[in-house]
Amino acid sequence: MSVKSSDAQEAWEPKILAFCCNWCSYAGADLAGLNRTQQPPNVRIIRVPCSGRVDPQFIMRAFQDGVDGVLVAGCHPGDCHYSTGNFFARRRFLLFQRIFDYIGIDPGRLQNRWISGAEGDKFAATVSKVTEDIRALGPNRKLRDEHE
């Protein structure tokens, strides 16, 4: 529920959480594995059935807990296994990202991508890019539930 604010600055590695839909993005991650496409080891995936399942609440919780960035990945529009889930997700996160920005949290910390089950390379590239972006932003303190 909360984080010890004792990350040693020099040893800091970005901690990134990814929500991947089972049918496209998680499969894309699997394909990247199958192809042995190397990626930075900073991303941890939570598998969800559909990007439409992802509640902004989870994202806020992750930032409270101390992640440095979150990636939400789903099927390309029109390809959703459940036909429409990613359209709702798109609306939700388009809006949510702008709220984040308004509050002062860099929008780069919450990224969204469409990655299909065939796009192993794109998955790996996304992980690299997101890790790079967040490394550049540095450790996140905003929204963190810190205590002594």
Next chain:
Amino acid sequence: MKYAYYPGCSLDSTGIEYQLSTKAVAGTLGVELWEIPEWNCCGASAAHNTDRLLSLALPARNLALAEKEGLDVAVPCAACYSRMKATEKAVRGSEDVREKISEIIEMEYGASNRTLALLDVFTNQAGLEQVASLATKPLQGLKTACYYGCLMVKPPRLAEFDDPEDPQTMDRLMDALGAEAVSWPYKTECCGAGFASSRTDIVLQMSYEVLRLAKTAGAEAVVTACPLCMLNLDMRQKEIEAKNGVAIDLPILYFTELMALAFGHKPAAIGFNKHFVDTTPVVRKVEQGRRAKEVQP
């Protein structure tokens, strides 16, 4: 009813009869036409091929002057109408264009007023019932081919006026005036005005088709709402006849002239004598028809 009135360049020159008859009709209908002071050229036929902003800014200045007065604009010429509608739409559709145009003309213009074709003003806005009731000298038995030309109805997304393929406004007007509107297929074909000076051969051919089909349909006169059409069909008729070796002898009249005639204005006062093709057969035919009707009861 009060409208800002944009005569455009032809109404003082080649289209003087359009001007005369328009004012006569407006007077009878009780439509007040406030001529936009120091109006400028709408840029038709040249500007939109040269520079888009210029082609929008030219009409915009006239429209902005009317907007200041809170007036909709009545436009007699179909080409002017088309350019003004284009401007109105562009300004309404884009904040960016609005800002640029306002800057160029050094006046705020928000397109809050409407551009209306004079034909629209004198029919739909004034009401055909009123027109019919004022037609004290109905054009009994006159067969007319209503020629809308291209720019008044096309492209439909711009013109937003009547059906682009088979418009009826003028046809219904003729009906209200007691004349007959023949059914013919070339109502909205082009007369070739775009090539008026550069390729007269094309103009002659296209205008010939218009006249030929009007004649074939049995028309005794062609009615138009465009000074450019008038120019090609009236002024060039002799040339067309010569080139094709035929006699056409088809008077070309503005719809306002026929309205004024039916309202009882003297033909000479409304420009009937300003045409190249003799218009007296029309006047005669109308009088004959009226007399025949009076005899019959």
Next chain:
Amino acid sequence: MKRVGVFVCHCGSNIAAVVDCERVAKEAAKFPGVAFSIDNKYMCSDPGQDLIKKAVEEHHLDRIVVASCTPRMHEPVFRRATENAGINPYLFAMTNIREHVSWIHTDREKATEKAIDLVRMAVAKVLHTVPLEKSSIPITKRALVIGGGIAGMQAALDIADNGNPVVLVEREPTIGGKMPMLDKTFPSLDCSACICTPKMASTDQHPNITIYTHSEVERVDGYIGNFQVTIRQKAKYVDHKICTGCGLCETKCPNKKIPNSFEAGMGNRTAIYKAFPQAVPNKPIIDAANCRKLTKDKCGVCAKVCPTGAIKYDDQDELITIDVGAIVMATGYDLFPWKEAYGEYGYGKYPDVITGLQFERLVNASGPTSGHILRPSDGKEPKTIVFIKCVGSRDDVKGKAYCSRTCCMYTAKHAHQAVDKIEDSHVIVFYMDVRTAGKGYEEFYQRTVEDGVHYVRGRVSKIYQLGDKLIVRGEDTLLGEAVQVNADLVVLATAMVPSAGSGEIAHIVGFSTDKDGFYQEAHPKLRPLETFTAGVFLAGACQGPKDIPDTAAQGSGAAAKASAVLSNRSMETDPLISQVNDAVCAGCGVCVGICPYRAIELKEITQRAGGKTIARRVASINSGLCQGCGACVAACRSGALDLKGFTNQQIMAEVDALCL
């Protein structure tokens, strides 16, 4: 106290080469709730699975976590292993340390740390799992086919041949659809009626098929396996049980000038009529709007001449209710109403500008001209015929943006027929592109060109009548010049649009249509025959413009889909679906609109509140329809909805576990 067992797989060296599996297992032993933790060479092997069983017995485990490969592959295997070990298969979580760790990283230390994180997250998740049970829903072994054209007949026959009863509902008085109207079919030029009418007869005679013609589906309730359908049998005024179909009434009916829709307006019929001689059922009905007896209480001739007394002027509509397990939609197409849009072609005021379907009737030996191509205005044989393609198709200003697929071929066929039947004919086809994707299609088109048909690439801008000629003006874009043809007959290849009323019936059955009104398939590539509504399938042109072979293929395909549903007595449903907490649900209904499967409805519940019993409405999940996407859950503000297997609590526990 929950007792979790953690099993870390080496996958030979696939995982172990990069991840220190032993360390992962050792760390896992320290996680809250973990009672046992071990690593193993191959967890998916039989000894690996036995290991789970043994550990459960020895350590009294009640939850299992396996860290191995992707759950997309082996989750079912380990669920079964969990079940075999005596634990509910849903008290199980799996995490992927192969595709997502060992195969994509080389740094052993970092990879091992990541694997430990992932296992911790899985353990946190599994602690919040509850036992789940699969449920099953019964299947009614009967199918409904809506629409009796070629697609509907094909689907009905195939389902019936599979041994299941089928109810076929057709709006018109006869089945057959549009195909019997056609003369020849491309590219083989065999007689359309000759191959279609036998199909109609087999449909009629199949012991498993019940046909309701002149009927419409009025209401559909329920869900896959359990639809309740209400059919309105419209009054026929002829008792088909008694009627022998002798046709005497038709010859005597005095009202003979009613345009026959079967002739596409090119011929007439009587008020008591069969659409065409081979109609199925081959018995007449009375067109009430045009019958003098029914409208003015005069005449009554048909009743007088009927030898069997089958005429029933007091016939009423009848409602029939049936239960079915699956539904096939085959509502077909109509032609684009070109007369409303194409002013340049005269808005329909020139009688000799006709559609392709009208041309079919003109060339058809059983049509109004007995197969002679005669123009409607004066009955003369046209010599110069112009065909215009893409009228309403590929025209997003006046018509539809899409290609109607069949027009290139039927225009080629028509052009060929015109050349074939009319001596000294001059046939011109105006086209935008020629699209002939289909077996034997291109060859057919080339033959038509060789026949002497003149193909002009360009649009026709205007048609007008001058004397007895139609002046057709267009452009030849290849030559870059204006073209004018003085034609005797113009045939328009008008676009295919969804049949009238197809949107309403989609709404009644409960699935969506696309932007053009065609029925929306569940997936454009992989599920072209399914809708988002489980148990409802698509066949033929209702899904998009199609020619006959594609339509027949889809009919069979939809039948196979429907038969698969009907092949079982009951259907198991996945327990990983949404659930509602009635006490929390406020019944706002946002979820109802979000569900792509119409699996949520608001139902009334009663509850005790403040010492009173109150009735209120809450969301209710249909386990037969819910597919477990969870979109409704994320949209539910109060958290009344949750997704079993991916609950809010589970996901938040995973999030927390990542950072703690």
Next chain:
Amino acid sequence: MQGIAKQDLNKVLETLSGGGAALLVPMEIDGVTRFARWEQGAKTALGAGNTLLPPKEALFPQNEKVFNYEMSNEEAKIVPSAAAAEETIILGIRPCDVRAIQALDNVFLTKDYVDELYKTRRRHTLLIALGCTQPAPTCFCSSVGGDPLQAEGADIMLWDLGETYGLEALSDKGKDLLKKIDKFMSKSRGKKPAAGKFSLEVDSRGIAEKLHNMFEDPIWDRWYQKCLGCGICTFICPTCHCFDMQEKHTGQWDGYRYRCWDSCMFQEYSLMAGGHNPRPTKKERLRNRFLHKLCFFQERYGMLLCTGCGRCVRECPVGMDITKFIKEVSEVSLNE
């Protein structure tokens, strides 16, 4: 009377906070008047009347750690949390809020229960009260047994005499402290001022006894309806002291237990583990709050749990007015 010149106030504050004590004075921070730690240069809001937030958080913070824990799969270890023992001076507290602290003392320090966390803080706290000469329109301390000019229980009493603050030590601790600021003191010419007029007045005598028999009275049906069920009144009340106990995990196995303010107006406050709620609607919750303030507390501790500070009257967004309630109760005739 002794006094200090107003122009010396900053120096006095500096001296008081000099010994390492936390000096809390009314200040306006981000638009909210509250007691906050004074530091050199800070602007006080001594003249702004009653602060929006009462000083109770100095003794009873909104969140307070109770103990830390460390666990494993085998055992659990508790590490009690030591309350801060920082010397604290609350300066500028009004008589109503001093009475409120007396009420809190009753709760946390008497009747066989002593709350160690509270006790520690209280023992290290010194109160310098400021008498009220001009009651706010929402003040009604005099109606519930208070005196706007005199704060029994404070260590030192201040009065605004225009150019100076008059002061008087009420306790030994107060006397000791005054010695520290001796050099700023002079003989003030003014004398203890008179209190201005109250615009809210109500006779609360016998209210507890009357309410004792009004649990089922229809008055509650009239009063609860407009209540929003929010916690404004409880959180800004100087006497409200309900709290909840929660745990916070700081790691997989460790964390701490804390207590935090709770509000009896919240639905969850009285919700029991099995799902039953003995106070299911706003009616029961509002009744409980008013009875606690005006009846139960009086019966248990001999004082009302309302000191007339007027904060709830001022801040309640639906105009719930406890003086109006008291008046209505007094008008009820109980015929039995």
Next chain:
Amino acid sequence: MSDPSGEMRELAKKLLENGEVDRIIGWEKGNLWYQSPPLFITRAEETDRLVFDDFAINSLVTYLLDERDSGKKTGIFVKGCDSRGLVRILQDKQIARESVYVIGLPCSGKKDPRQALSSGASESSQVPPAAKCEECLYPNPVIYDVIIGEAVEAKAKGDRFAAVKEIEAKTADEKYAYWTSQYSKCLRCLACRNVCPACNCRECAFDISKPRILAKENNLSHNMVYHLTRAFHAAGRCVECGECERVCPMGIPIMQLNKKIIKEINDLFGPYEAGVKLDETPPPLGTYQTSDPEEFM
């Protein structure tokens, strides 16, 4: 504005007398001159207490939720802003349209009791208009069974999103510092939630303990999550009545976040005004367009 109290009382009396409603919710005069708190009455003789003066600022519509299961019919007075809240509650199906008799009151702006007190005023005319009324777009009720008084024109105001834009212009750290100063104050009294017509769930997610989405500990992190969640749950539902900000005792600018969301929804998903049209449902996050913006790549 003429005092509608007489008409209100008469109507309320009639409704109660002939049993058309079971109760009436309106406003009455409080103990202090600047208070006009909500009033609930069930008897015709109490209707004389009804007032509609400068301080009748409270929205009454959320009170309907308390009786959503009772089957009682309520007569309720609504101002323009309140009526939008009522539409929202109806759209969320929390009460049936038939269970309310809506009496509309056009409103030219109210005053805030807290401002009356803090401004040191001694009568209404000295109190400035309430902040929330300054940006009113809908002074006239959008739903009602009967309306009392003449329609009022919406105050022509500047940019509705001016405050939002001011914040948008800050850097990320400035923004965060600004919100930190605001959210640090939050007591979590939940008044903003309880008064909100868009917060009409039976059980709020914040009140559910399993899973607890928000710890009860009061700190910046949790306070931020509280405010972000509340605003997000109200996204597309917020009717801009401003009650949340008015009731906040700590002066947190709650509407600045709500307005940001309204601005973004309009920007991203097209023009949308919550609670204006009763048949317009679902809210923007409950639907989608395939053509929605694509900022994910």
